[in-house]
Amino acid sequence: MLSIVVASGKGGTGKTTIATSLALACAALPTWLVDCDVEAPNAHLIVRPQLERRQEVGILIPEVDHERCTGCGRCAQVCQYHAVAVVGRRVLVFPQLCHGCGSCNYNCPEKAIRERLDIMGVLESGPTPSGVRFARGVMHVGEAMASPIIRQLKAWVRAETGPSPHDQLLILDAPPGVSCPVVETLRSADFALLVTEPTPFGLHDLRLINEVIRQLEMPAGVIINRDGIGNAQVEKFCEAAGLPILMRIPLERNIGQGLASGLPLIDIRPEYRARFRELADHIRSMVQGKPT
Amino acid sequence: MKIAISATDGNIEAPYAPNFGRAAYFVLMDTDTDTWQAVANPGMSASGGAGVQAAQLVINQGAQAVISGSFGPHAYQALEAAGLPMYLAPAGIASSVRQLVDWFKAGRLHVIGGPTNAAGHGATGQAAQGRR
Numbered sequence: 001m002l003s004i005v006v007a008s009g010k011g012g013t014g015k016t017t018i019a020t021s022l023a024l025a026c027a028a029l030p031t032w033l034v035d036c037d038v039e040a041p042n043a044h045l046i047v048r049p050q051l052e053r054r055q056e057v058g059i060l061i062p063e064v065d066h067e068r069c070t071g072c073g074r075c076a077q078v079c080q081y082h083a084v085a086v087v088g089r090r091v092l093v094f095p096q097l098c099h100g101c102g103s104c105n106y107n108c109p110e111k112a113i114r115e116r117l118d119i120m121g122v123l124e125s126g127p128t129p130s131g132v133r134f135a136r137g138v139m140h141v142g143e144a145m146a147s148p149i150i151r152q153l154k155a156w157v158r159a160e161t162g163p164s165p166h167d168q169l170l171i172l173d174a175p176p177g178v179s180c181p182v183v184e185t186l187r188s189a190d191f192a193l194l195v196t197e198p199t200p201f202g203l204h205d206l207r208l209i210n211e212v213i214r215q216l217e218m219p220a221g222v223i224i225n226r227d228g229i230g231n232a233q234v235e236k237f238c239e240a241a242g243l244p245i246l247m248r249i250p251l252e253r254n255i256g257q258g259l260a261s262g263l264p265l266i267d268i269r270p271e272y273r274a275r276f277r278e279l280a281d282h283i284r285s286m287v288q289g290k291p292t
Numbered sequence: 293m294k295i296a297i298s299a300t301d302g303n304i305e306a307p308y309a310p311n312f313g314r315a316a317y318f319v320l321m322d323t324d325t326d327t328w329q330a331v332a333n334p335g336m337s338a339s340g341g342a343g344v345q346a347a348q349l350v351i352n353q354g355a356q357a358v359i360s361g362s363f364g365p366h367a368y369q370a371l372e373a374a375g376l377p378m379y380l381a382p383a384g385i386a387s388s389v390r391q392l393v394d395w396f397k398a399g400r401l402h403v404i405g406g407p408t409n410a411a412g413h414g415a416t417g418q419a420a421q422g423r424r
Contacts, residue, residue, distance in 0.1 A: 085370045090373055
């Protein structure tokens with residue numbers, strides 16, 4: 001199985017546009033599309049899944065047994081995230097800061113800390129009319145941490161893919177930006193497909209995401225979306241950074257209009273279907289080290 | 293009594309720090325003896341939980357009241373649980389720590405009844421991270 005993460009750096013460059021069309025073009029392989037932008041998922045608008053499976057997810061947060069607690073303050077001392085404060089003999093837990101690491105209850109000398117599951121969101125999956133298998137995570141409004149949901153979403157999908165045929169394709173639509181949720185999405189993937197626009201903003205954030213994929217030692221390539229606007233700085237950067245430019249999608253009003261009405265790129269411009277098939281094959285060759 | 297004032301530097305003439313959790317220092321003033329000391333705030337550059345960390349610090353230092361420009365919800369919760377009244381520095385004036393202590397002693401500062409900011413926003417009220 002080949003896993004490709006579609007990431008960007010700058011938001012709004014066209015990750016979902018590309019991830020959905022790449023998946024649709026390769027639907028027969030079979031292909032999974034996993035929407036990892038759990039704060040604002042939107043891939044379902046294009047591929048229109050029938051969501052049949054559902055699972056709540058969360059992290060284990062501490063609950064203090066006040067009978068056993070002596071107010072020693074050890075839990076607050078060991079918490080790296082300052083999610084626990086000890087005020088006199090009262091222990092305050094801040095669930096929004098808690099990362100569910102378990103250090104507090106592990107270190108409590110009185111064994112006064114229990115763990116309870118704090119539900120933060122939901123995982124959903126199901127088939128789509130095109131045959132693409134779809135999964136996503138949705139974080140509940142008001143929650144602050146996407147990474148645990150993304151981690152569990154990926155594990156959930158792995159469990160569902162089962163013994164995978166060699167040609168199976170897993171496409172992950174990453175959140176925008178370069179912070180923890182994006183790193184969590186990228187982790188253990190075979191290839192990072194970086195979508196950018198040829199503008200100074202696009203370049204600035206492409207540099208940042210490039211740093212991340214370098215640290216993760218992940219092969220990557222670039223798609224320039226809205227080609228024709230801005231300048232040639234992005235191309236110069238890609239050449240200097242050793243990032244192959246795998247596709248260019250020119251700026252076209254029709255594409256924007258079609259996307260706004262929920263159509264995938266390959267329906268608006270059918271010639272892209274073959275181009276995305278070729279892109280998937282090309283990426284597979286790059287990952288497997290075969291000459292293209 | 294011992295009061296803690298959020299400060300931009302570790303001395304009594306420094307301007308106060310506009311946000312409690314992200315202050316560089318806290319000046320701890322004993323209003324009975326007029327002696328003071330400054331402690332650095334480890335929460336200043338924390339990625340999260342700065343308010344909690346700063347609150348824990350001033351609580352552990354034995355402060356009985358706090359003065360700052362703004363208090364986020366976690367700082368507010370922790371300080372309120374400890375029974376520390378939170379006083380607000382007058383807005384729009386770059387007062388020194390000393391000036392705030394004088395106003396406090398004169399009874400001219402107001403206590404807040406709830407956090408002044410949403411989480412992670414700091415004194416400017418802008419979101420900590422922009423999206424798209």
